[in-house]
Amino acid sequence: MKHYLSPLATSLKPSGIRKFFDLASTMEDVISLGVGEPDFATPWVMRETAIFSLEQGQTMYTSNAGLIDLRRELSKYMAKSLGLNYSPENELLITVGASEAVDLAMRALIVPGDGVLIPDPSYVAYAGCALMAGADIHYVPLRAEHDFRLQVDDLQLAYTPNCKVLVLSYPNNPTGAIMTREELLPIARFASENDLIVVSDEIYSDLTYGGTHTPFATLPYMKNRTLHVSGFSKAYAMTGWRIGYVAGHPDFIQVMTRIHQYTIMCAPIMAQIAALEGLKAGDSAKKEMILEYDRRRRLLVNGFREMGLSCFEPLGAFYVFPDITATGLRSEEFAEQLIKEEKVAVVPGTAFGPAGEGHIRCSYAYSTQQLLEALERISRFVKKRLS
Amino acid sequence: MLSQEDRRLLYILSQDCRLTPEELSIQTGLTPEYINKKIKQWEKDKVIVKYGLLINYEQLEEDRVTALIDVKVLSQRGQGYDKIAQRFQKFPEIKSVYLMSGDFDLCLVVEGKNMHEIAQFVSDKLSPLDLIATTSTRFILRRYKQDGIEFHGEEEGPKRLMITP
Ligand SMILES: Cc1ncc(COP(=O)(O)O)c(C=O)c1O
Numbered sequence: 001m002k003h004y005l006s007p008l009a010t011s012l013k014p015s016g017i018r019k020f021f022d023l024a025s026t027m028e029d030v031i032s033l034g035v036g037e038p039d040f041a042t043p044w045v046m047r048e049t050a051i052f053s054l055e056q057g058q059t060m061y062t063s064n065a066g067l068i069d070l071r072r073e074l075s076k077y078m079a080k081s082l083g084l085n086y087s088p089e090n091e092l093l094i095t096v097g098a099s100e101a102v103d104l105a106m107r108a109l110i111v112p113g114d115g116v117l118i119p120d121p122s123y124v125a126y127a128g129c130a131l132m133a134g135a136d137i138h139y140v141p142l143r144a145e146h147d148f149r150l151q152v153d154d155l156q157l158a159y160t161p162n163c164k165v166l167v168l169s170y171p172n173n174p175t176g177a178i179m180t181r182e183e184l185l186p187i188a189r190f191a192s193e194n195d196l197i198v199v200s201d202e203i204y205s206d207l208t209y210g211g212t213h214t215p216f217a218t219l220p221y222m223k224n225r226t227l228h229v230s231g232f233s234k235a236y237a238m239t240g241w242r243i244g245y246v247a248g249h250p251d252f253i254q255v256m257t258r259i260h261q262y263t264i265m266c267a268p269i270m271a272q273i274a275a276l277e278g279l280k281a282g283d284s285a286k287k288e289m290i291l292e293y294d295r296r297r298r299l300l301v302n303g304f305r306e307m308g309l310s311c312f313e314p315l316g317a318f319y320v321f322p323d324i325t326a327t328g329l330r331s332e333e334f335a336e337q338l339i340k341e342e343k344v345a346v347v348p349g350t351a352f353g354p355a356g357e358g359h360i361r362c363s364y365a366y367s368t369q370q371l372l373e374a375l376e377r378i379s380r381f382v383k384k385r386l387s
Numbered sequence: 388m389l390s391q392e393d394r395r396l397l398y399i400l401s402q403d404c405r406l407t408p409e410e411l412s413i414q415t416g417l418t419p420e421y422i423n424k425k426i427k428q429w430e431k432d433k434v435i436v437k438y439g440l441l442i443n444y445e446q447l448e449e450d451r452v453t454a455l456i457d458v459k460v461l462s463q464r465g466q467g468y469d470k471i472a473q474r475f476q477k478f479p480e481i482k483s484v485y486l487m488s489g490d491f492d493l494c495l496v497v498e499g500k501n502m503h504e505i506a507q508f509v510s511d512k513l514s515p516l517d518l519i520a521t522t523s524t525r526f527i528l529r530r531y532k533q534d535g536i537e538f539h540g541e542e543e544g545p546k547r548l549m550i551t552p
Pocket residue numbers: 036096097098099100123169172173201203230231232233239242243244552
C-alpha cells in the first residue's frame with residue numbers, strides 16, 4: 001500500500017532512539033538513564049484539583065485558545081518569573097504540549113522551500129515538524145568546545161537567503177547547556193539582520209541550576225520575532241497530561257489558533273485545570289524538584305569525571321552529555337555495548353543529530369540510588385576500555 | 388536563620404545520615420571542610436540531636452505496639468506544664484511528650500510489647516500520679532506512613548517508558 005503514501009510523510013526517518021528502546025525493553029534488570037521525563041509524579045495539589053474537577057463534571061471542550069483563567073494566570077507567571085509580557089487575550093495559546101506548539105509554529109510560518117535553521121544536536125521533533133511543513137532544513141552544529149552554545153559563525157555558515165526560521169532551545173535537550181544573555185545577544189542581532197523568526201523552545205526554563213534563564217523574547221527587538229514555546233511537562237512533571245503553550249505576536253497566535261482549532265480543538269480540560277492549579281499553588285513542589293535535580297546533576301557529572309571522561313557542566317534541563325571518545329567507541333557502539341554488557345540504557349548523542357557523535361545523553365531524572373548503581377556499572381564498562 | 392545551602396544540607400542529611408562529608412560535598416557543591424564544620428557545630432548546638440533509623444517492625448513480625456495517651460492534668464500551684472512534662476519524660480516507656488492544644492493538655496507516645504503491657508503501665512504508673520485528671524489511650528493499629536515514608540506504598544509505581552526523546 002506504500003504507493004498511496006505521501007512522499008513527504010515517508011521521508012520522515014524513524015527516530016534514532018527506537019533501536020535502543022527495542023533493545024532495552026526486551027531485557028530484565030535494566031537501569032535506564034534514557035528517559036526525557038521527570039521521575040516525579042505531578043504534584044499532588046494539581047492531581048487532586050484535576051480529580052475534583054472530574055467529580056464536578058468538568059469534562060467539556062474549552063475555548064480553542066484554552067481556559068481564559070489559565071491564560072491569565074500564565075500571563076502573570078510569565079511576567080513575574082520570566083519578564084515576558086503577553087496578553088492572555090490574543091498573545092497566548094494553550095496547546096497539547098510544547099510538541100503541538102512547535103508543529104503549529106512550523107505550519108503557520110513555512111512556505112514549502114523556506115529554510116529552517118535547526119541546531120544539531122537537538123530535540124528530535126523540530127526537524128520532523130519542519131519537514132512536514134515542507135521546510136528545507138539547515139543544520140547548525142553545536143560544538144563541545146563551546147559547551148554546545150550556538151555560535152553566530154556557525155549560524156552564518158549554515159544560513160542561506162531562503163532561511164526564515166531559527167529554532168532555539170535553551171536550556172537544551174540533549175546537552176543540558178544554557179546560554180546567558182550576553183551569549184544570546186549576537187544571535188538576536190543575527191536574527192534581526194537576516195529577518196528570521198525565532199521559534200524558541202524554552203520548556204526547561206524553570207530547570208536551571210546556578211544561572212538564571214534568559215527568555216529569548218526579552219532580548220532587544222526580539223519580542224515580535226519570537227515564538228516563545230513552553231509547557232508544563234518538565235517543570236511540573238506533567239508529561240502524560242499533554243499540555244503546553246506558545247506566546248507571540250497576535251498575528252502569529254491568531255493563525256496558529258486557527259490551525260489548532262481545526263486539528264485539535266482544545267487542549268484537554270483536566271490538564272488545563274491541573275496546570276492552572278500548578279501556577280497558583282505548585283511553586284513549592286516545583287522548587288523541591290529543582291533542588292533534587294540539582295543534587296543528582298552534581299552526582300552524575302562528578303561520576304563521569306571520576307571515570308576519566310570529560311563532561312562539561314550542564315546548567316539546565318535534566319541531562320548530562322559526557323564525551324565518550326576516550327573509550328575509542330562511537331556513540332552508538334558505546335550505547336549498544338553498554339546495554340548488553342552492563343544493562344544500562346543511555347541514548348547515543350547521534351540520536352539527536354550527527355554533531356552528537358562522541359557523546360551520550362544521560363538523564364538524571366532518577367533516584368540517587370539508581371544513579372549511583374548506574375554510575376557503578378558504567379564505570380566498570382569504561383574502565384575496561386580506557387586501560 | 389538558616390541559609391538556603393544549610394537548609395538543603397540539613398535536609399539531605401536527614402534523608403540519609405550515612406553520607407560522608409565528601410559525598411555531601413558532591414551532591415551540594417559545598418566544600419567538605421565547610422560541611423564538616425557545619426555538622427560539628429549543629430551537633431554542639433543540639434540542632435542535630437541524634438542520627439536515626441526508621442524501622443518497620445511490622446516487617447519483622449515483632450510484638451510491638453504504640454499508644455498515644457492524651458492526658459488532662461490538674462493544674463497545681465507552682466507547677467506549670469514544663470514541670471509536669473518533666474515528670475512524664477523520665478519514664479523510659481514514654482518515647483515522646485508533647486504539649487497540645489485542644490481538649491487535652493499533653494500527649495504521650497508510649498511503646499510496649501503489647502496492649503496489655505501498656506494498659507498495665509497506664510494503670511500502675513500513670514493513673515496514680517496526683518497530677519492527672521483524665522487520660523484517653525489510643526493504640527496505633529497500622530503504620531501507613533511515618534516521617535514522610537510510605538510503609539505500604541504500592542510495590543511499583545507506574546512504569547515510565549525505558550527511553551524517550
Ligand atoms: C526540548 C523539548 N521540547 C519539547 C518537548 C516535548 O514537550 P511536551 O511534552 O510539552 O510536548 C521535549 C520533551 O522531551 C523536549 O525535551
